[in-house]
Structure formats: C-alpha cells, structure tokens
Amino acid sequence: MLGNCLENVRRNKPLIHNITNYVTVNDVANVLLALGASPIMADDPDEAEEITSICSGLTINIGTLNKNTIPSMFLAGKAANRLGRKVVLDPVGAGASRLRTDTAIRLMKELKLDAIRGNMSEIKTLALGNGRTKGVDADVADAVTEENLSESVSFVKDFAKRTGCIIAVTGAIDLVSDGDRCYVIRNGRAEMERITGTGCQLSSMVTAFLAANPGNMLEAAAAAVCTMGLAGEIGWQRMQPGEGNSSYRNRIIDAVCNMDGKTLEEGARYEIR
Amino acid sequence: MLGNCLENVRRNKPLIHNITNYVTVNDVANVLLALGASPIMADDPDEAEEITSICSGLTINIGTLNKNTIPSMFLAGKAANRLGRKVVLDPVGAGASRLRTDTAIRLMKELKLDAIRGNMSEIKTLALGNGRTKGVDADVADAVTEENLSESVSFVKDFAKRTGCIIAVTGAIDLVSDGDRCYVIRNGRAEMERITGTGCQLSSMVTAFLAANPGNMLEAAAAAVCTMGLAGEIGWQRMQPGEGNSSYRNRIIDAVCNMDGKTLEEGARYEIR
Amino acid sequence: MLGNCLENVRRNKPLIHNITNYVTVNDVANVLLALGASPIMADDPDEAEEITSICSGLTINIGTLNKNTIPSMFLAGKAANRLGRKVVLDPVGAGASRLRTDTAIRLMKELKLDAIRGNMSEIKTLALGNGRTKGVDADVADAVTEENLSESVSFVKDFAKRTGCIIAVTGAIDLVSDGDRCYVIRNGRAEMERITGTGCQLSSMVTAFLAANPGNMLEAAAAAVCTMGLAGEIGWQRMQPGEGNSSYRNRIIDAVCNMDGKTLEEGARYEIR
DSSP states (O other): OOOHHHHHHHHHHOOEEOOOOOOTTHHHHHHHHHHHEEEEEEOOOHHHHHHHHHHHHEEEEEETTTTTTTHHHHHHHHHHHHOOOOEEEEETTTTTTTTHHHHHHHHHHHHHSEEEEEOHHHHHHHHHHHOOTTTTTTGGGGGOOTTTTHHHHHHHHHHHHHHEEEEEEOOSSSSOOOOOOEEEESSSGGGGGGTTTTHHHHHHHHHHHHHHTTTOOOHHHHHHHHHHHHHHHHHHTOOOOOOOHHHHHHHHHHHHHHHHHHHHHHOOOOOEO | OOOHHHHHHHHOOOEEEOOOOOHHHHHHHHHHHTTTOEEEOOOTTHHHHHHHHTEEEEEEEEETTOTTTTHHHHHHHHHHHTTTTTEEETTTTTTHHHHHHHHHHHHHSSSSSEEEEHHHHOOOOOOOOSSBBTTTBOOGGGGOOOTTHHHHHHHHHHHHHHHHHEEEOOOSSSEEEEEOOOOEEEOGGGGGGGGHHHHHHHHHHHHHHHHHHTOHHHHHHHHHHHHHHHHHHHHHOOOOOOOOOHHHHHHHHHHHHOHHHHHHHHHOOOOOO | HHHHHHHHHHHHEEEEEOOOOOHHHHHHHHHHHHHHHHHHHHHOOTTHHHHHHHHEEEEEEEEEEOOOHHHHHHHHHHHHHHTTOEEEEOOOTBBHHHHHHHHHHHHHHOOOOSSSEEEEHHHHHHHHHHOOOBBBBBOGOOOOSSSSSHHHHHHHHHHHHHHSEEEEEEEEEEEEEEHHHHHEEEEEEGGGGGGGTHEEEEEEEEHHHHHHOOOOHHHHHHHHHHHHHHHHHHHHHHHOOTTOOOHHHHHHHHOOOOOOOHHHHOOOEEEEO
C-alpha cells in the first residue's frame, strides 16, 4: 500500500521544517510542494524551536552546516522530540570532515531520530564512527550491489536495530529498514547522480511521508524512496533530445508533482527481506 | 498605463539590492534580470549600507533571517532612507515565529518603507502585532474572497493609510493600495502556490517597478503584481504534458522575460476601488 | 587541443571545493556535475581546510561573503597552497563595496592563486586597487571591444604577469592569459547576461579544468571559457518559442552536460595573441 502513503501526504499536507543546506534548498522546497506538503526553512537558534513547534516534521540536513545552524539543529530536534514531531537526519558528507562526522554522531546521540537517509559511505561513517566519504558522494567501494546485497541488508538491519530508527541507504539499489524488515528497492536511474540534490530532496520527502503516515513508518519511508526513484524513471522517459542534467532535475520534480498513488503502486519495484 | 511602468523598468534597468532568503534567491535574481533590472545580493553588515548606496532600490525579505543578516536589514534600510532609495519589505513567515513577527514590526517602525508585499496572514500579523501564519503560506481563514472583498479592501486601505506605505496583499485575489485607492487584481493561477518563491520574486519585482517609476508608485506596484499574475497565466498555457511545478517555475520567469508593455496592458485584469 | 582538456575533466572527475555565494550555488553544483566533476560546498572555518584537503581544487567566490565565510576562504586557500591544490578566485562585485575589494585584494596577496576569473570591471578593480563596478555586472565603459582589443590584451597580459596567475576576463569578447600568451575568445551570446550565475559557473569550471589538466593550465582555462561560451550558443539554438532566461539557464547547463571534446574542438572560436 505504498500508494496510500503517498495519498496520505497529499491529503494531510504536512508542514515540514527543514534546516538544510543552501545548495539544494530550492529543490527541496519545490519537491515538498510537488508532494502536496508545505516547506518552511528556518535555521537561526532564535526561532528554530518555535518553527518546529508549528510543523509536523523536521529534516536536519548537515550539507552546509555552520556555527550558527548547528545549535539550531539541536534546539529544533529536541523541540521535535518533546512535541512528538517526526525527525529525519540527512548526514550529508559525514566522513568528509570531522565537523560533519562529529555533528552527525552527536545528533544521533542527543536526539531521538525517526529516520536517517544517506548514501552508504555516510551511513557507514555513522555506524563506524569515522569514514572515507568522497566528498558528498558515496565511495565506489561502498556501493550496494547484487553481490554484496545480503551482507548490506544485514548491515542496514543491524544499524537500524541498534539505533532504533529507520535507516534508508540510497544508491543503485536502495535499502530501507526498521531493524526487522528491509525493503530492497530497484527504482531509479544512474543518471540521477549527475544532478545535485536528489538525496536532499528525498530526505525531506521521507520527513513528509513519516509525518503523514505516523502509524506506518517503515512503509512510508519506503514509499518516499520508491516515489523518488520512480520519478527519476518517469522524468528520464520525458527527456528531449539535447537535454541534460539541468532539465532532468526539473523533470524529476515534475514527475513527483504528477504522481498519484496508483502510479506509485504499479511502478514501485521492491522486495522485502 | 501599467504597460508604461513595465517599459520603464526595461528602460531604466534599476540595480536592486536584495537582502533575501537563500531558498528562492536564485529565482529572485533571474526574475529581476527577466524584467531588465539588475540584482545584487549582499547581507553582511560590513557592506550592506555601501551596496544599498549604489542601488536604486532595496528589498528586505526576512525568509531565512539570522543574527548576521538582521542588523544588515536595518543598516541597509536606513541608508536607503537617507539616500532616497525605494525600500520594500517582504515579511515572509511573520506570525510563524516571534523572531519574524518582531523583526518585521521593528523594520516597519524604524524604517520608512515604500511598500510591503505579503500574503494576508503575514499582513494581518503586521497590522495586529501577532498572527497565526501557517508556516510561510497564508491561513485559509485569511484568504481574500469575493464574499469578504469589501471588508478586505477596507482593511488594506486602512493599513496603508496608517503605515503611509503601499500595501500589496497577494493571493487568489490581489489587493494593492496606497490608502486612498485599491487595485483589486484577478490575474494569476492557483497552481502558482505549488511553486516556492513566487511571492519573493514579486516583492523584488515591486522594488524594481517602484525604482523605475518613482512618480507613480501605486500604479507601479500594481503593474508588478499584474505582471507576475499574467506571467503565471501565460506560463501555464505553455505547460507541456507531464510537466509540473518545477517546469512551471521556469515558464513563469520566461513569461516575465518575454512580456512587453502591450501584453501587460491587454492582459491585466483589475478594478480600482 | 581544447577538446582533450574537457575529456580530461570527464576522465579524472575532480572533486572541487567551492566556497561560493548562495545565489548561484545550485547552478554551480549542477554545472560541475554536467562536466563530470564533483562539487562540494563547505564554508565554515571549522571544516574549510579539511574539505579542501580531500579535493583537487578550490573555488573562492566572494559573491555573498560574510564574517563567517571570509576566514574560511583564507584557511581553505592556505591549505590548498600547502597541498598543491588548484585555487581559483572569482572576485564577484569587487569594486561595489570596500569589503569586496579589500577581501579580493587580500586573497590575492596572501594566497598563491592559479587563476582569477571575473568581468573587466572586477579585474580592473583588482589591478588598480579600487573600482567602479556597477553591482555585479561590468561597467559598459569597461567592455572589451574590437576597438580597444589590443589595449585590453596588453592589460590582461600585464596583470597576469604581475600576479603570476592566469587571468580570465569574460564578456562579449573573453580574454585568457598567463602573462605570455592571450586567448581571445569569441564564443557565447549576449543573452547569457540575462541569466544569473554564468560567471560563477564558469569560475568553478575553470577550477575543474585546471585540476584535471595540471600540466597545461592556460589551455585548460581557455577550454573552460570556450566550453561555457559554446554551451551558450548550443543552448540558444535549442530555445523554443516563448522560452526566456530561466529555460536558457537550463539549456546551457544541459549543453555542458552533453558536450564532448570533438564538439568543443570544432565549436571553439579563438585566436592566440
């Protein structure tokens, strides 16, 4: 019933607070609107808690973290925990600098997160306490492949169990687990890596799906991941001759905008392990 | 003569200083260029006054205000007042946090604003000193409708009179008043709400129109509002199958880019009350 | 062999650290991905050096410089110098405020820059120590024309010699010199001025080209400039009726995404003086 999860977002129109990087923030706002959710961005400590309090969910994305926004992440996250709002962490570039690794790990420790969404290098960094992330992209050695799939599923399940939150690892094959079950998702296209921000967009989409489907969190997170991957497939089909990554970015968000539950239900390609 | 107001922007090419949020800033820059104006963004207190001094107008948009940019808003605004530059306030999210409400109200008190552009929830917050804004979108209860139009017009006129500046309230029906007369504008499409930043873009467009039409401010502000609404209509006509909010964003700015005085004159739908 | 320079970027996939403005940052990230390079943005002093250390090149763009990011520019630049990474400066708006002029000049003095890319007003500001930049666009009086071409080439060569770095001045005619030779490039279209960020994008492209062609720096910088100009021509050819500057932005990045060495080789229009 992934389709229902999407329809619930469209119906409930959750307001989502995003403390996020300035690289992809516009796409994050537009993809939330494409889903039927509402975005608000606010990252000063003087308003972070208050903004979270009027929202159904909070996305913490550390993509361009700084001295002023890091305290806001903790303040907003604690407010969300107190008030029972959903909290999703996107540990962008964890492993690329100590500041990112340490901040992401502290956020995991001091907050009750509902989900973490990252690439495998980032997630391994969080699991191991240090990493070898190549910038903001996953290291090739960390890719989930058909060969290492069982092992990868076990790793993600274990990490989800250990942290008590949903772990979504995205890449050529996506894994989404609550520690018990793991969705293995094969939507999406390799060309999505040529666009900045599909990961950031997805993390905020996960927040919206969780906020709109509080009783069904694992499926909601998997539905967000399938929505993004399927939008990547539909957007690609609509590419015209001569178009490249900039048009593809628009076409993916457009596909999210036009997607309904039935399309998602039919296009989602996954198994549960 | 709304068309003349637009042609004056294209002819005078005003340089506009924008202290604005990082969510929609790129679209703000591109829409100003689409109009024939020039954008410059600068938000550090160490240069805010100086940048304003070389510009014809200043837009203060509190969308992602923070400790460093709030002082810049006051410094730049006071410089603009001293030098006779136009100043427009966009109170994004006023009512959603005390920081936003208080900052917007202090800006109103300490600066001589030429115009304020917001949705009805934001404007009511400024008028009443507190609000119930749903994030950065207007509360449904605050919408201007045919039913409450007379009352809404009176409210906007009164607030314009009280503050001594032009008030532009945008939504399904747009109201633009200088306290004496009120343009009631029916351009635009509901689908524009599915795009982030049309309001921010419009606020900076108002600044450019005021700067290029200093002797004709009410009409200039109304022309900016009609330009945006009409661009929304033209952009929508050009939508292709499968396109959604991301392409619509591009098509609206494209329509501003291609609009001339005659098109605006013929397409503007308004009455004056 | 400009085409080889481009192919080397696609082959080496350099990771580029950008300390850049929030106006055009998304386009910068997407154009680097379009080239086959990888972007990372990080501007807090607590991680700037470390991020530079994992990258092949650093772009310092002062477009929305502030108290927190200026120290990062120096820290990252010095780390890049220590580690032999390429460093490119984009002095956005130098001449428009003392903060910008002074920061750009200090960066030139305290860092070993590999290239500086700006418009003629910005470059003259750096050469003379003060300027008359019209915001972030070049003053018309500063434009390189066929009439003042010899004089302009001499100026750029002299400045490159004096600073010991490659100077790339872009406008209707582009000049790229290492002090010895000067590429005079006639790619591009006037309509590119109606889009925000083509200059910022180009500066980060120069960084990627230098990083991927360390033994052939002048040609690499010229190849970056030709790539951008040619993409502007190809993108323009693909414009559909009713499209304007927002679509043009996408079409230019798309053209970079699809460009190969052969296309660049055939389309580049330049002479060496």
